[in-house]
Amino acid sequence: MTQSQATAKVFYTAFQALKKSEREAFINRLLEDKKLAEDLRYAVIIEKRKTEPTVSLDDYLAKRSAKK
Template sequence: MTQPQATAEVFYTAFQALKKSEREAFINKLLEDEKLAEDLRYAAVIKKRETEPTISLDDYLAKRSAKK
């Protein structure tokens, strides 16, 4: 385990130990940072869609221009 992974594990363990109201307050604090909130939304979408088949950029652009 790398140092960044170990640090992340410590923070995650501490987060899990919080009461529900404390976890919600922490998450709300994170979401106050608009850039971080956007990054978290993108990460959630990527995680949700990671099992979908990939498409090449050329294929995507061809399909996109065909829709116009």
């Protein structure tokens, strides 16, 4: 385990030990950072779409130009 992974594990363990209201307050504080909030939204979208079939760039561009 790297130093970064160990640090992340410590922070996550501390987060899990918080009361629900404290966890919500912490998350709300994180979401005040607009860039971080955007990154988190993208991470959720990526996780949800992992099981979708992939599309090649050529196919995507062909479909996109056909819509115009």
